[in-house]
Amino acid sequence: MARTASLSGFPEWLPQERLVELHVLDTLRRTFELHGFASIETRAVETVGQLLRKGEIDKEVYGLSRLQDDDDSASKDDAHALALHFDLTVPFARYVVENAGYLAFPFRRYQIQKVWRGERPQEGRAREFTQADIDVVGDGELPFRYDVELALVIAEALSALPIPPFRLRINNRKLAEGFYRGIGLADTAGVLRSIDKLEKVGPEKVAELLQEELGATPEQAKSALELASIRTEDTSFVGQVRALGVQDELLEEGLSELEQVIAAASAAAPGKVVADLSIARGLDYYTGTVYETVLVGHEQLGSICSGGRYDALATKGSRKFPGVGLSIGVTRLVSRILSQELATASRSVPTAVLVTLVDDDSWIAAQKVAAQLRGRGIAVEVAAKADKFGKQIKYADRRGIPFVWFSHADGTHEVKDIRSGEQVGADPASWMPPAADLVPQVVAASA
Amino acid sequence: MARTASLSGFPEWLPQERLVELHVLDTLRRTFELHGFASIETRAVETVGQLLRKGEIDKEVYGLSRLQDDDDSASKDDAHALALHFDLTVPFARYVVENAGYLAFPFRRYQIQKVWRGERPQEGRAREFTQADIDVVGDGELPFRYDVELALVIAEALSALPIPPFRLRINNRKLAEGFYRGIGLADTAGVLRSIDKLEKVGPEKVAELLQEELGATPEQAKSALELASIRTEDTSFVGQVRALGVQDELLEEGLSELEQVIAAASAAAPGKVVADLSIARGLDYYTGTVYETVLVGHEQLGSICSGGRYDALATKGSRKFPGVGLSIGVTRLVSRILSQELATASRSVPTAVLVTLVDDDSWIAAQKVAAQLRGRGIAVEVAAKADKFGKQIKYADRRGIPFVWFSHADGTHEVKDIRSGEQVGADPASWMPPAADLVPQVVAASA
DSSP: OOOOOSSTTOOOOOHHHHHHHHHHHHHHHHHHHHTTOEEOOOOSEEEHHHHHTTOSOGGGOEEEEETTOSOOSSGGGOTTSEEEOSOSHHHHHHHHHHHGGGOOSSEEEEEEEEEEOOOOOBTTBOSEEEEEEEEEEOSSOOOTHHHHHHHHHHHHHHHTSSSOOEEEEEEEHHHHHHHHHHTTOOOHHHHHHHHTTHHHHOHHHHHHHHHHHHOOOHHHHHHHHHHHTOEESSTTHHHHHHTTTOOOHHHHHHHHHHHHHHHHHHHHSTTSEEEETTOOOSOTTOOSEEEEEEETTOGGGOOSEEEEEEEEEEEETTEEEEEEEEEEEHHHHHHHHHHTTSEEESOSSSOOEEEOOSSGGGHHHHHHHHHHHHTTTOOEEEOSSOOOHHHHHHHHHHHTOOEEEEEOTTSOEEEEETTTOOEEEOOTTTOOOOHHHHSOOEEEOOO | OOOOOSSTTOOOOOHHHHHHHHHHHHHHHHHHHHTTOEEOOOOSEEEHHHHHTTOSOGGGOEEEEETTOSOOSSGGGOTTSEEEOSOSHHHHHHHHHHHGGGOOSSEEEEEEEEEEOOOOOBTTBOSEEEEEEEEEEOSSOOOTHHHHHHHHHHHHHHHTSSSOOEEEEEEEHHHHHHHHHHTTOOOHHHHHHHHTTHHHHOHHHHHHHHHHHHOOOHHHHHHHHHHHTOEESSTTHHHHHHTTTOOOHHHHHHHHHHHHHHHHHHHHSTTSEEEETTOOOSOTTOOSEEEEEEETTOGGGOOSEEEEEEEEEEEETTEEEEEEEEEEEHHHHHHHHHHTTSEEESOSSSOOEEEOOSSGGGHHHHHHHHHHHHTTTOOEEEOSSOOOHHHHHHHHHHHTOOEEEEEOTTSOEEEEETTTOOEEEOOTTTOOOOHHHHSOOEEEOOO
16 A cells, blocks of 8 residues: 555556555445435546636646647747646536536536646645535625535535544634725735644734734734634634724624634534634635534644635626535545555455356356356456366455356356355355445445 | 536536536446446556557657756656556556556456547547546456446446447457458558548548558458448348458457457347447457447547457566556537437536524524434535525525424424425424435436
């Protein structure tokens, strides 16, 4: 498990590791579908103009060019040139605008795809990685209740994964911006950017930044940091904020929204949700609720699931499509699960049974036995050659196949569990392996 | 369904169309796993040096460069530069060599991923498309029987899809090369390249090519074309080839191999398999069996599934990894299914039930009903607002959700099928929708 990727930042899994990833992906898909989210995929490429519309991440984008294209000089500066998407939100916004006439709003979708960023690779940060996003997007307006619902869906999805306990940290941009405004700091975006650095550089440094870069007084800096220090697992943050004595309409709206999210989410997933008033999230397009998620004991891995409410990510003329969504960092999660062996697959092949050959001519008959077993959902391989039985059994053992099947000349059959050595008579029309052996199980390590 | 992609060659599906694609992908995955193939994915990028190692397709490769990388001039000619993979075979060969120490051979894998080619887009040919590959690779040697097995697996996989009848056309390179050698044509690769053009340019033109470019006599050209004209649904091709009176050891080996494949495959999938001695397949690395597949009535779409035996695609020093594999063109298939409405999804959302709200405060209680239903695998949405019931029902109708749920103040519940209007009492702890409504069904159009 300690292999390094042959290309730094582009992880690849062995078959047994891939089963863990598939388990995570299947679990997420199932949870999302049970909550009525429809699957879509968008193309891997966007025009450079589309990607850079929201600014900020241009450094990390991979541009594309045809290797044999003679005219290879202009494309990089051309807004129509193609580049790989760096998240699934920007492509989704384009998809909604392009297909608005074909979608029923509020449109609920999940999207599980690879994205690419040319960042310096490190643990938890790859250049190619899989994200699993859910969003609900309205046409014109979107009830606030969806902010509450998405917290519940994500808590349920993460709870179903073989990972350590997580904390979903939730804040609200209106609350923070209203508070800053209320204490007289007008550049609320600037304050948010400084507060976003809290975990990295500490409160003293942030206080300095607020005073030097944003002209805050020591008292204003102190108040902003007091707000950011509030963390509660229930709605008691409301009283704590009120105790700071700041009056602002937007602050009140944000307090009320965050209270609703925390009340419902902490009731549905007790101990897993925190109102954390230091959460800022870097991206400019969030306008209300913001979410991020850490694994307890793995905080330095960074957020494994982030998102928020955006009132105008997508627009089509005067038509607005407000939305709320979250994105799970699947590769970041799976890398951690694998590197720390938080969960493992019970075998590396789907195969439950190897049907052996008594002689080379019995291959067709063996295929018929295999087809009967497959008809009941049992994954089966047939030996390719009539080697000695010992060699055929060794083949199964080496591949981690738990059962070998023998068809005898008298028309009877036997199946052997090669782990216990137990061999019993079996009927290809009815035999089933124990449920735990039917398909590979992904099992969380006991904590 | 007549939308055009906003970027030519990069198709995107609507949610209802995506359900058809998901059905195809899920069906293939299930069939492959039932036959013991393990899932792997490789990174989307390879080094240019790796991709061009097998020559030929350099024109179609998309190179990558960081948009903000200052040193942007050298990369295109640099073998270490990165480019998007154009198939899954070359990356798989690299993966096998890199991970040989961790894999149990013969290694059986399936791989379902997007690939990219900068070709001119047309129906059946996209610039971004999904392939589904299966391969078996041995360490040193790989029994011929796998050539037979893969034909059976692919016939089973394709038979499970909502597509028109298909024909799996099979030939053998040894047979063809041995025959050409036997009639005195030494440049067997050259003859194969000419024969490969048969369907496009016709036999007269191919006869000309053989004579002008390869120095064949009219008799040699005639013999080569006679061989290519043989097509049988059973093993009678053997007699037809023998009747041409050519003696060659390699020809005999090829005849025997193709006979085994056709005998087994036509028994397992009668009418779906043809020995077609005109099949050449362009790629140089095939060394024995070659496969391609057409949809009956859609022959101009090209092959939807191709592959073959390769004795040395991957090597590691003196160690060889021979293999046999096939690749299904999923996007080509799905595009055709959608454009001709060969199959459709019964609804566009996973959701089977909308739980309505009698007032805004009942949302938490409605979530509890929803959780009970989801516990039995029923996909449920909860209304976000307590609009009038008519409006809530209209929401379900517009989204294609078949059932709406009402929870009454007296603790009883009712569920209404909004297609029939039938409304009945229901218990959230036990109610199930009819099986056909539980999840969206993908149904083939009656031919």
